[in-house]
Amino acid sequence: MKNIRFFQPDTVVHALEFLHEHPKARIVAGGTDLLPEYREKEDNAITGFIDIMRIRELSGISFDDHAAHIGALATHAMIAQNGTLKERLPVLSAACSHVGSPQIRNLGTIGGNIITMSACADTLPALLVLEARMVMRSLHQTRTITVEEYIDEKRKQLVPPGEMLIKIVCDLPDEVPLSYFFKLSRRAAAAKARMTVARTAYIESGQVRNLRLSVGAVTSLALRYREAEKLIEGKAVTDQLCCQAGERVVHDMLAVTGRRKSAAYKIPVLTEMVRRSLEGLQ
Amino acid sequence: MNTSQTEIDVTCTVNGRSVTVRTKGGDRLIDMLRDYLHLTGTKEGCSIGECGACTVLMDGLPVNSCMVLAGQAQGKEILTIEGLKHEDGDLHPLQQAFIDAGAIQCGYCTPAMILCGYALLQRSPRPSVHEIKQAISGTLCRCTGYVQIIEAVTLAADRIQTKGEK
Numbered sequence: 001m002k003n004i005r006f007f008q009p010d011t012v013v014h015a016l017e018f019l020h021e022h023p024k025a026r027i028v029a030g031g032t033d034l035l036p037e038y039r040e041k042e043d044n045a046i047t048g049f050i051d052i053m054r055i056r057e058l059s060g061i062s063f064d065d066h067a068a069h070i071g072a073l074a075t076h077a078m079i080a081q082n083g084t085l086k087e088r089l090p091v092l093s094a095a096c097s098h099v100g101s102p103q104i105r106n107l108g109t110i111g112g113n114i115i116t117m118s119a120c121a122d123t124l125p126a127l128l129v130l131e132a133r134m135v136m137r138s139l140h141q142t143r144t145i146t147v148e149e150y151i152d153e154k155r156k157q158l159v160p161p162g163e164m165l166i167k168i169v170c171d172l173p174d175e176v177p178l179s180y181f182f183k184l185s186r187r188a189a190a191a192k193a194r195m196t197v198a199r200t201a202y203i204e205s206g207q208v209r210n211l212r213l214s215v216g217a218v219t220s221l222a223l224r225y226r227e228a229e230k231l232i233e234g235k236a237v238t239d240q241l242c243c244q245a246g247e248r249v250v251h252d253m254l255a256v257t258g259r260r261k262s263a264a265y266k267i268p269v270l271t272e273m274v275r276r277s278l279e280g281l282q
Numbered sequence: 283m284n285t286s287q288t289e290i291d292v293t294c295t296v297n298g299r300s301v302t303v304r305t306k307g308g309d310r311l312i313d314m315l316r317d318y319l320h321l322t323g324t325k326e327g328c329s330i331g332e333c334g335a336c337t338v339l340m341d342g343l344p345v346n347s348c349m350v351l352a353g354q355a356q357g358k359e360i361l362t363i364e365g366l367k368h369e370d371g372d373l374h375p376l377q378q379a380f381i382d383a384g385a386i387q388c389g390y391c392t393p394a395m396i397l398c399g400y401a402l403l404q405r406s407p408r409p410s411v412h413e414i415k416q417a418i419s420g421t422l423c424r425c426t427g428y429v430q431i432i433e434a435v436t437l438a439a440d441r442i443q444t445k446g447e448k
């Protein structure tokens with residue numbers, strides 16, 4: 001057995017300094033992504049753990065007039081149970097309530113979910129339609145980046161090392177949009193997503209405004225589907241439009257993944273899931 | 283604990299008693315409980331967060347003890363199945379109800395199921411079947427088919443509420 005170091009800083013700066021001195025140490029929050037990774041790979045390069053769970057700056061959920069500030073350490077259970085989030089950001093609340101099991105939701109954090117960025121991470125489609133921002137800090141700078149931009153950095157392997165996620169910021173519009181979240185999995189509880197659809201929109205005088213649509217688990221990283229959004233934006237929703245949007249999403253998904261074996265399943269199911277996410281706007 | 287070490291003394295409360303345990307940096311809470319404190323009521327099934335057999339309560343919330351590093355338990359309050367029975371050895375009503383309702387077969391899931399039930403009854407003394415199903419949804423049972431487990435939690439809630447059992 002290797003000698004693994006364990007470090008429990010109380011401040012972000014201490015954590016970042018330790019990370020800088022020990023680049024192969026890993027930040028651990030809830031541990032629900034990291035511990036399986038650590039144990040499953042005998043030859044993992046991890047030399048230490050930096051437990052960030054006591055850093056106060058990273059915890060808690062707060063609100064100002066325009067935005068919700070969700071600390072990186074907020075657990076899925078805390079987010080799902082927060083009354084204000086349930087009311088103002090129902091799409092995120094729903095996403096967190098669908099993560100894993102009650103035990104996993106008590107441990108797993110939104111920060112860990114985003115940073116691991118697995119294909120089936122449930123919060124990502126919700127954060128994409130909310131156009132959520134991430135506050136990232138390294139020893140030398142603090143930057144704010146949208147979740148969508150961060151996903152893009154991840155895809156291009158451009159994420160800088162030595163950064164910590166401090167918090168997520170989601171705008172709170174005066175009027176809560178009509179929100180939809182659906183996770184398709186093999187069973188109702190404690191199962192990974194096969195597909196996740198998140199959607200927000202407004203309806204003004206019978207027409208759809210500000211439609212945002214994203215799908216997780218069908219591509220290696222969750223995506224917004226802007227072409228499908230454009231098809232519907234400003235129009236009154238009809239059955240035909242819903243189906244067309246479904247087909248457009250599938251088209252754009254296949255452009256990313258190519259036609260794999262699973263396409264035979266994904267094409268009809270995704271078309272239908274997108275259709276259902278929109279039919280409620282009629 | 284601000285300096286890093288490969289051996290760490292973890293001080294926490296386990297079943298109401300304060301303990302200090304010297305653990306290694308890569309040890310998990312389940313290792314600390316089973317191997318150092320010999321509290322073997324907490325079971326290890328999958329080791330990857332899937333089965334829930336290793337569930338304990340940490341600050342009152344059910345968590346998978348295979349997902350928590352021992353060092354992360356510093357200062358926390360841990361409750362394992364061994365902490366549920368009374369000082370005089372009498373079983374907790376949930377434990378008795380599991381026996382009476384036939385909710386134990388091989389018993390591997392039982393400590394976790396009972397602790398999930400216990401955490402539920404703390405916040406919802408008269409839970410609905412739906413709430414019970416939710417509460418135990420992170421713990422697998424390969425034997426009972428769950429029906430008896432749901433009955434056992436309902437039975438325990440009833441005995442605690444109507445008969446004042448503790």
Ligand SMILES: Cc1cc2nc3c(=O)[nH]c(=O)nc-3n(C[C@H](O)[C@H](O)[C@H](O)COP(=O)(O)OP(=O)(O)OC[C@H]3O[C@@H](n4cnc5c(N)ncnc54)[C@H](O)[C@@H]3O)c2cc1C
Nearest residue numbers: 029030031032033034100108109112113115121122165331
């Ligand atoms: C049985 C099981 C079921 C699951 N089911 C689901 C599910 O249904 N849906 C889903 O989306 N996920 C699921 N997960 C995955 C996991 O629970 C979530 O992704 C969770 O949110 C991870 O958070 P964590 O705090 O446990 O992360 P950790 O494991 O502590 O960390 C994950 C990664 O993020 C890094 N990290 C954590 N916090 C920060 C930070 N603030 N700054 C920088 N880096 C950081 C760590 O270094 C590590 O690389 C499941 C996991 C298990 C074991």
Ligand code: FES
Nearest residue numbers: 327328329334348
């Ligand atoms: S042993 Fe921890 S969840 Fe299975």
Ligand code: FES
Nearest residue numbers: 388391423424425
């Ligand atoms: S009684 Fe055997 S696993 Fe539940």
